[in-house]
Amino acid sequence: MSITVGRLELAQPLLNGSGTWDAEQAHRIFGDANPGLAGFVTKTITPEPRAGNPAPRIAPSRQGLLNSIGLPGPGREAFLATLLPRLRTIVDGPIICSVGGFSLADYVDTVAALDSDPACAAIELNVSCPNVESGCASIGGDAGETERLTHAARQVTAKPLFVKLSASVADIATIAKAAEAGGADALVCVNTIKATAVDRRTGKSWFGGGGGGLSGAAIKPVALHAVVACREATTLDIIGLGGVESADDVRDLMAAGACAVALGTALFRNPALAHTISADLAS
Amino acid sequence: MSGVVEHATRLGPHLARVVAVEPLGGLALVRIEPDPRTELGAPGQFHMLSNPTGRDYLSRPVGLIQLDDGVGFVVDQESAASDMAGPEITVLGPLGRGFDLSETSAETTLLVAAGFGLTVMARIGRLHTRIRLIAGLRQADHLPLLEQVTGVTIDAPRIAPDLVTDPLSEALASGQYRQVLAAGPTGLGAAVARICADHGVASQIALEAPMACGFGACNGCAVQLDGTWKRCCIDGPVVDGARLLA
Structure with missing residues (x-):
């Protein structure tokens, strides 16, 4: 069942969500970099290497997972020089590179570098990062910031450009329209929902890095709402993401308006889940 | 440490049948049916276990142990009676890097x-x-x-x-x-x-x-x-x- 999402061709509609799969480790451990997935969405690439947040980073929640990971990664230079070429040799299907940063220039520099690398098939903007130059706490929480960032990225790449939205906003449709106005090819709905676990002794976030986000089955209804809202507000293709655990979850998101669906937290329990869902969808 | 031991790991978890849950003081020993898919791996490697009902939303890392008549694991009694309770358990592994036992002897x-x-x-x-x-x-x-x-x-x-x-x-x-x-x-x-x-x-x-x-x-x-x-x-x-x- 070949599909096209935001000008990117996929052999079938299942992907991973950024930050929920490590293709290099999966290849080493299981002998398959992206089992049952049409391609691979990388972890968010930041300009500089990042160690990620101090422990603790995860906590269970009812029908969900709380996390505060902090975007660990090798940084742009090492990603382009080492990891991306390696991924190209082991991933079956297109590689979608997730890009993050802390200023417009951060994003633009990474997008421009990826544009000239044939191993990168498409680019996903993780707009849930702050813009420290403007003082905006989350680019994706502000329509103007989202449009400016998407437009700036659009100027330096002809590759399919996706914008991954947060549902922790007052009106996701407004943000979706801004991404469309900025030149996005597709939307990814949705990132984790702002959430946390509390240290009872201090009243502060239990996570070493503070903050936190909720993923897993608990957020599927939020994802459905976001997909419907974005479908009604824009003409963009949508990748649905949030709480997908079964073929019926995929059907629900596609009925809501998604043309492709990403798996996330459920992969942690079952790294072969995409195979199971594909078989169920085929039957 | 160059000699760390890893084993190739089967993609995806499998279901293992729980044959007994026995009290072990304040803990519980869960015996699971011997199955060639349940490879122990090297000492120090671990398995991710979860309840196939999804009662425990996240898997948990557990070290499987060799018993005289099979394989098992130890958990606290509360988990054995709640999150991990049931006739089957989902097992993924072995995972991680185990001990390098090449220099191991009782004397040293x-x-x-x-x-x-x-x-x-x-x-x-x-x-x-x-x-x-x-x-x-x-x-x-x-x-x-x-x-x-x-x-x-x-x-x-x-x-x-x-x-x-x-x-x-x-x-x-x-x-x-x-x-x-x-x-x-x-x-x-x-x-x-x-x-x-x-x-x-x-x-x-x-x-x-x-x-x-x-x-x-x-x-x-x-x-x-x-x-x-x-x-x-x-x-x-x-x-x-x-x-x-x-």
């Missing part, structure tokens, strides 16, 4: 373990007999856990607040031991590594950390290694103790 190797770390030593005791084990327990009703640690020579166990580090220092001062293999809660690893370094003795430490996946995807199991944050499931759980001190 000392084992140190506390809590669930003792189940790791149960594996080593079946491969290398008569090694001395310094054991620590959080509470006295966990003492029956030691019944599962066969093949080793166990010192009188230390029950909290007594620490395993006191007899460890005394043992290393004798000059007999060339390496220490340790497993236990977070604080134990760093303390053992420090004492070993002070005595010029090599150490391998099996770390514990909360995990959601066990295969490098979730980045949740951050542990401090080499002065930065690394994934326990990928870099460990067994690491050279010197890496905890960098």
